[in-house]
Amino acid sequence: MSYVPHTPQERAEMLAAVGVSSLDELFADIPEAFRLRALAIPDGLCEQEVYARLHALSRKNTHALVSFLGGGFYDHAIPAAVDSLAARGEFFTAYTPYQPEASQGTLQAIFEYQSMICRLTGLDAANASLYDGGTALAEAVMTAIGATGRNTVVLDGGVSPIYRVMIRSTTRNLGINLTELPAPADGPADRAALAAALNGDVAAVLVQNPNFFGTVDDFTDLAERVHAVGALLVASVYPVSLGLLKRPGDMGVDIATGEGQSLGLPLSFGGPYLGFFAVRQALVRKMPGRVVGETLDRQGRRAFVLTLQAREQHIRRERATSNICTNEALCALRATLYLALLGRHGLRELAETCVRKAEYAKRRLAQIEGVSVRSRAPTFNEFVVELPADAGEVVGRLIDCGFAAGFPLGRYYPERANCLLVALTEKRTKADIDRFATALEVAL
Amino acid sequence: MKQPTIFERSVAGRRGVTLPRLSPAEARGPLPVPPALCADAPPDLPEVSELDVVRHYTLLSQRNCCVDTHFYPLGSCTMKYNPRVCEKVAALDGFAGIHPLLPQLRGGGALTQGALEVLWRTERLLCDLTGMEAFTLQPMAGAHGELTGLLLIAAYHRAQGRPRRRVLIPDSAHGTNPASAAIAGFEVVPVATGPDGTIDLADFEARLTPDTAAVMLTCPNTLGLFERQIREVAERAHANGTLLYYDGANMNALMGRVRPGDLGFDVLHLNAHKTLSTPHGGGGPGAGPVGVKAALLPFLPVSTVEKRDDGTFALNYDRPQSIGYIAPFYGNFGVLLRAYTYLLALGGDGLREATDHAVLNANYLRVRLRACFDVPYDRLCLHEVVLSAERQARAGVRAVDIAKALIDAGFHPPTVYFPLIVREALMIEPTETESKQTLDSFIAALEAIARRAEEEPGSFAEQPASTPVSRPDETKAARDMRLKA
Structure with a gap:
């Protein structure tokens, strides 16, 4: 099944028009020695056969666990209208809107996305999206280095370990001096350690809110200190938390990035996701990625176009601000649909619901003999509990009872092998939490 | 009709989707995050109903050209059909x-x-x-x-x-x-x-x-x-x-x-x-x-x-x-x-069949279009062909004008001005999933455009005219930097 519409008659007519006698002749430029007779790949299947095979593979995955697993990637409900609108061929079978007159739908949707990200983060401009929260943070590193002409980047210990390794890998050959601080004890970012790392070589300080362990912070004081040495403050944020928490822009953050998966994207085993990226006005021209701007057409009607393209690779080539061109437009569309459907009050309510469910779960788990809540400062929807046994082993036992109990921190923090990171969303009912607590008690 | 933004559709107090209600045990007590860590107000997102959202974005979608609705021969982008089983x-x-x-x-x-x-x-x-x-x-x-x-x-x-x-x-x-x-x-x-x-x-x-x-x-x-x-x-x-x-x-x-x-x-x-x-x-x-x-x-x-x-x-x-x-x-x-x-x-046989017909389609366009456009490297090509509108540009009709005229003729334009080494480049990649009928009508449209470029070179300025907006002022966009509502 190749979706090729040509009939033998048409093929013959076209070959004759081209002036060749066979399809083989079209490939005359390929040196004889390299030409393939056929691929060592089995012949194609019909739709029914393919679907049956993939459906069987999907059943080898278990998605039915009651999940308390987060770590930056959350099991939120996705409104049906998100799936239905994002499945419109007019959106998903178009490409980058190079021809604005024929792409006003995509362009306006991206413009609305940029607007929503600005309103959520309290910053002045957002790009059309990047691959994921990790690449967005790595791009922020490069933006800060380009903007300050400095070479040292301080990574707070509260930044996701998944993102820390990504930043290390992507910037490895650029000669950047990465100062990585240890994970904070059970509270907010360690101000003393951060202050000690600040000096005139620092381009940026990277923090996360809530941090990897779920703790909520206010970086206003830190922003002042960072700005005092001429550096930029970069914060990776969880967008659902911005329904409630103080906005990074209001704290003095210069670049806010984050993972947009929780805004209407399925978990889908790690992607496709959505990296958002927002900056203060002064950094707009240093921002990576595509940007949509508003303008007028010849009749004076409002129109949207890709703009600030002078930053991009097709013009600047090796001097471009980033190598990222195409982004995650369809994922950004999903986030836009999600945020529109939730709206001003819906996102606030969602954030409060997550906080309250997490607080209930904390209280409930703390009642179990030997279990204590490690998080000392306020948390959002995720927190750390310490178990009287290796958390990885306990998680393994709970899988057999139908629970994904959380993320055992020992995977990244060997000294915290008994600690479990537990996440809550609006999808977990009180009954789920109660049953989970009972199962945990038994598993210990 | 003027197309509002989603923010312009917002009415204070209107709601879209609703959330599960908390149980009394979960709802008990003050919010665990102190006010000092919270924003002063809920986020400034639109307040719209589910139907508002569905209608707004359905109407937006209709302001797009896409593979499902149009031949989309954007060079180097391989805009082939996306099978629905996937x-x-x-x-x-x-x-x-x-x-x-x-x-x-x-x-x-x-x-x-x-x-x-x-x-x-x-x-x-x-x-x-x-x-x-x-x-x-x-x-x-x-x-x-x-x-x-x-x-x-x-x-x-x-x-x-x-x-x-x-x-x-x-x-x-x-x-x-x-x-x-x-x-x-x-x-x-x-x-x-x-x-x-x-x-x-x-x-x-x-x-x-x-x-x-x-x-x-x-x-x-x-x-x-x-x-x-x-x-x-x-x-x-x-x-x-x-x-x-x-x-x-x-x-x-x-x-x-x-x-x-x-x-x-x-x-x-x-x-x-x-x-x-x-x-x-x-x-x-x-x-x-x-x-x-x-x-x-x-x-x-x-x-x-x-x-x-x-x-x-x-x-x-x-x-x-x-x-x-x-x-x-x-x-x-x-x-x-x-x-x-x-x-x-597709399997091994189908993948080869796909390539063969992608190449056949590109060569078919090359030979059929060379009478009215320059083909700077006119020999057997593979999956795409690069034309030059230099001949037309001498009469004042540039590659971008041809692109816009194609939109009015019902086609998504090819890639223009790339590769950089060809002047007035029109880079056309038809892909294998397009039929001879589609290619023939595309050829007819380009032939008509080439004729018009000779006869009425001044007639392109106001194109496209069939789209929701005409040519946007890109200089103004870059100068004003209005990047959000």
């Missing part, structure tokens, strides 16, 4: 609903055997398709694949004890090639294109030095031409210890006909959203899997998917020479899943 597969709960950290939990790997099997089988199929030894599926776009491939090349030379600083890139290459090389820490050296449209071998040899880490080639190149001297390029490069990088943007031209691995390429990336039919999504998400020869295998990103002796699948994180992590997990799984579905549907 969408149906990607939406299955057993795929869409799995948390990426699940296999990292003790015993969790057993719960994602289906997903790991999809990844492993996709890798094997891509190896067979390209002649490479192994793949990483982690890169999340073509440019991300380029960056990954170049990081692999840097690691390879470092491991040899001879770090190298330079990468050679032809002047016809996509702009992401030099940008990716710069971010991977390399210095970019451009190589000229010869009179036949392929790499200038003498210029290439002159620029090849002991410090050359790699040469990046797109093959067929952005003129749609096969690099006929590829054997010589590969021999010279390898004799110099230089690796050969294949930019797979144009792989739709070669499936089942030749394998980049057999041509001597050491590292390559593919664009799943081009060659393997995964939807372009209005500009992403894509996937840019990277394939390597055996010498680069130790450097592949963490983790890799492996098949155990008992037939089960596992993730391997123990890779001491790896370049590290370039994606949070295993790549854009949902995109890779669609690509795997497509590979199974």
Whole structure:
């Protein structure tokens, strides 16, 4: 099944028009020695056969666990209208809107996305999206280095370990001096350690809110200190938390990035996701990625176009601000649909619901003999509990009872092998939490 | 009719979706996050009903051209049909609903055997398709694949004890090639294109030095031409210890006909959203899997998917020479899943059939259009053909005008002004899924436009006229920088 519409008659007519006698002749430029007779790949299947095979593979995955697993990637409900609108061929079978007159739908949707990200983060401009929260943070590193002409980047210990390794890998050959601080004890970012790392070589300080362990912070004081040495403050944020928490822009953050998966994207085993990226006005021209701007057409009607393209690779080539061109437009569309459907009050309510469910779960788990809540400062929807046994082993036992109990921190923090990171969303009912607590008690 | 933004549709107090009610036990007590850590007001998002949202974005969608509605011959983008079975597969709960950290939990790997099997089988199929030894599926776009491939090349030379600083890139290459090389820490050296449209071998040899880490080639190149001297390029490069990088943007031209691995390429990336039919999504998400020869295998990103002796699948994180992590997990799984579905549907025979007809369609357009447009490199092309509107431009009708006139004729325009080495370029990639009837009507439209360019060159200025907006003022957009509502 190749979706090729040509009939033998048409093929013959076209070959004759081209002036060749066979399809083989079209490939005359390929040196004889390299030409393939056929691929060592089995012949194609019909739709029914393919679907049956993939459906069987999907059943080898278990998605039915009651999940308390987060770590930056959350099991939120996705409104049906998100799936239905994002499945419109007019959106998903178009490409980058190079021809604005024929792409006003995509362009306006991206413009609305940029607007929503600005309103959520309290910053002045957002790009059309990047691959994921990790690449967005790595791009922020490069933006800060380009903007300050400095070479040292301080990574707070509260930044996701998944993102820390990504930043290390992507910037490895650029000669950047990465100062990585240890994970904070059970509270907010360690101000003393951060202050000690600040000096005139620092381009940026990277923090996360809530941090990897779920703790909520206010970086206003830190922003002042960072700005005092001429550096930029970069914060990776969880967008659902911005329904409630103080906005990074209001704290003095210069670049806010984050993972947009929780805004209407399925978990889908790690992607496709959505990296958002927002900056203060002064950094707009240093921002990576595509940007949509508003303008007028010849009749004076409002129109949207890709703009600030002078930053991009097709013009600047090796001097471009980033190598990222195409982004995650369809994922950004999903986030836009999600945020529109939730709206001003819906996102606030969602954030409060997550906080309250997490607080209930904390209280409930703390009642179990030997279990204590490690998080000392306020948390959002995720927190750390310490178990009287290796958390990885306990998680393994709970899988057999139908629970994904959380993320055992020992995977990244060997000294915290008994600690479990537990996440809550609006999808977990009180009954789920109660049953989970009972199962945990038994598993210990 | 004026098209409002979603913010302009907002009415204070209106609600879209609602949330589950909290139980009394959960709702008890003050909010656990103190006010000092909270925003003063709820976020300034629109207040709209579900129908408002559905109507607004349905109307927006109707202001787009797309493959489903239009012939979309955007050169180098391979805008082929996106089979719907792939969408149906990607939406299955057993795929869409799995948390990426699940296999990292003790015993969790057993719960994602289906997903790991999809990844492993996709890798094997891509190896067979390209002649490479192994793949990483982690890169999340073509440019991300380029960056990954170049990081692999840097690691390879470092491991040899001879770090190298330079990468050679032809002047016809996509702009992401030099940008990716710069971010991977390399210095970019451009190589000229010869009179036949392929790499200038003498210029290439002159620029090849002991410090050359790699040469990046797109093959067929952005003129749609096969690099006929590829054997010589590969021999010279390898004799110099230089690796050969294949930019797979144009792989739709070669499936089942030749394998980049057999041509001597050491590292390559593919664009799943081009060659393997995964939807372009209005500009992403894509996937840019990277394939390597055996010498680069130790450097592949963490983790890799492996098949155990008992037939089960596992993730391997123990890779001491790896370049590290370039994606949070295993790549854009949902995109890779669609690509795997497509590979199974087409099979070896169908992939070759796809390439053959993509090439046939491009050549058919070339011969039928050469009477009315210049074809700067008029010989057998592969999956795309580059025309020049220089003849028309002399009468004042530029490539951009032709593009806009095509929109009014009911077609998405080709890529214009690229590659940079062709003046007034119109880069046309029809793909295999378009029928002869569609191509014939496209040819008729271009012929009519060419006639009109001769007879009434002044008649293009107000085009397009059939679209929701006419030509936007791009200078004003860049000057005003109105980037949000």
